[in-house]
Amino acid sequence: MRGWSTLALVVVFAGLVGYIYFVDSKQEPGGSTVKEKPFGSLQADDIEEVQVKSADGETTRLQKTDGKWQVVEPVKTDADASELTTIASSIATFEINRVVDENATDLKQYGLEPVRLEVAFRSKGQKDLKHLQIGEKTPTGTDLYARFPDQKRVFLVSSFLDTTFNKNTFALRDRRILIFDRNKVDGLELTSGTTKTRLTKSGSDWRLASPISVRADFAAVEGALERLSSTQMQGIVDPDGKDLAKYGLTKPTGTITVNTGSSSAALTLGSTENALLFAKDASRPLVFTIAPVLKDDVIRTVADFRRKDLFDGRAFTATKAEFKRGAETITLEKSKGKDNMDVWKAGGKDVDSAMADDLLSKVTALRAASFEDQANASLKSPALVVTVTFAENKQETVTFGRMGTDVFASRSDEPGTAKVEAMGLDDVMKAIDAVK
16 A cells, blocks of 8 residues: 555656646757847847836836936836846846747736736837736746737746836835935034034044044944935835924934035934834935934944044054153154164163064054043043154054043043053053063
């Protein structure tokens, strides 16, 4: 009995494989393996118009003018450049995997009557759109049934095209919440409740300008801008922005303004509902939703934006360093030796270069763990004062104080106090002793 059961299973399996092969391919023996490119040598850049009817029934028409894609129907707005680049490229490189029915009479079995998805395009010099109709996936899921409406044959195309072409208007429009040129940003203003923070950029350096004037952490500011520029709308709740109060936008929970020279872009944040935050770009009427986490990612505390490195300069650019401990002062100076190699001297005598470099590395690596608004009392009787001169004669001074097991530090050009890991200062003290 067991042998008969096994044989029956084999027969059923073979039948299933045969059915899938028959439906999926219908390929004649000895058929060509060369894939047909029905659009020939078409180049993606030559495509000037695209029309997509998605599986949900929505039709979107897009046109390219002066190299920029625009949604023209059912709304007029900028298009998502990345999406259109992918669609145009997929059309230009479109291939027929194989023909399954040269004279199809029952299109319904392929999901082509009614048509599930349709893509059309027009390239330079053409007046009419070329249409491609796409149906269901094959039983194996590796391909899609498709056809040209002016032909009777049904063929197979790669299934990834479903993800590429099956896009509604919202998916094809530019969904960026705030549009600005990252390369031209020179200011960032953030408001949350009564807290206002202003940052300014000079060259490649960011500074906090308000509520205090201190160095800003480049990575923190650029990270906030990247988050802002890459975030996309989750949905549009009011295309005309007629009832801002309904979304908490007449009394915003936060505002973000990006300055680019004489112009600016502003995002207003409203209330939160169903785990979504209502927001509005000041330059457009529509109200849209975004993930609430954006607010905390961009409107951060002053401490989050402050630069944690106590020294801007790096050890390898240091040319002179002065260490004051009570009545003791140790001064290291870099010069060129006979072999044109860098040498360190203290009091006119050579110092072990490896030890000097180690000391400078430890000093310039010190970072703030946290900040306090007021100067700590321990800094009135410093445990150590370090002044380092870096390349281009840039000088920085940091004072360190101890209070119990805690270590505090302050820069000569910044208000407030930084709290530093005690072990870091201990390592510096040992390194100073090593070069004496």
